[in-house]
Amino acid sequence: xxxxxxxxxxxxxxxxxxxxxxxxxxxxxxxxxxxxxxxxxxxxxxxxxxxxxxxxxxxxxxxxxxxxxxxxxxxxxxxxxxxxxxxxxxxxxxxxxxxxxxxxxxxxxxxxxxxxxxxxxxxxxxxxxxxxxxxxxxxxxxxxxxxx
Numbered sequence: 001x002x003x004x005x006x007x008x009x010x011x012x013x014x015x016x017x018x019x020x021x022x023x024x025x026x027x028x029x030x031x032x033x034x035x036x037x038x039x040x041x042x043x044x045x046x047x048x049x050x051x052x053x054x055x056x057x058x059x060x061x062x063x064x065x066x067x068x069x070x071x072x073x074x075x076x077x078x079x080x081x082x083x084x085x086x087x088x089x090x091x092x093x094x095x096x097x098x099x100x101x102x103x104x105x106x107x108x109x110x111x112x113x114x115x116x117x118x119x120x121x122x123x124x125x126x127x128x129x130x131x132x133x134x135x136x137x138x139x140x141x142x143x144x145x146x147x148x
Contacts, residue, residue: 003108003110003115004109006108007041009043009044009103009104009105012121013105014129016121016123017121018119019100022087024083024118025083026115026116028079031065031071031073032062034067035065036062041061043060046103047059047102050088050095053088055091055102057080057104060076060104061075062075081116100122101120101123104117105117105118105119
């Protein structure tokens with residue numbers, strides 16, 4: 001968790017159990033990087049899939065750069081993620097199992113590079129989501145009691 005956080009996918013933590021995280025580079029066009037620096041990113045409905053030997057990010061909305069002119073790419077275009085072969089093979093092996101998926105968790109800067117934290121996740125059932133909310137409420141109540 002280094003660098004300046006640009007966007008966080010809060011819905012992923014609500015809908016999935018995050019079992020393992022990976023740091024991936026992301027291939028962006030120049031105007032997209034400028035838009036990311038301005039904070040024009042939405043990871044809410046994004047997902048990651050493996051096609052052949054590459055990992056792809058789909059449905060991430062990066063707002064068009066205002067001063068980019070007609071060179072701005074499609075805001076929801078498919079973007080390639082940069083991982084090494086061992087990480088891709090590990091992800092492919094886990095995703096082939098039932099119930100596992102790859103979800104983007106956080107977009108951030110590491111030095112001058114844009115990085116994406118992806119998580120190997122397993123979906124939560126409805127009762128799991130309720131249990132998580134209940135635990136959070138109990139923790140909040142305990143913290144309130146300790147304040148006084």
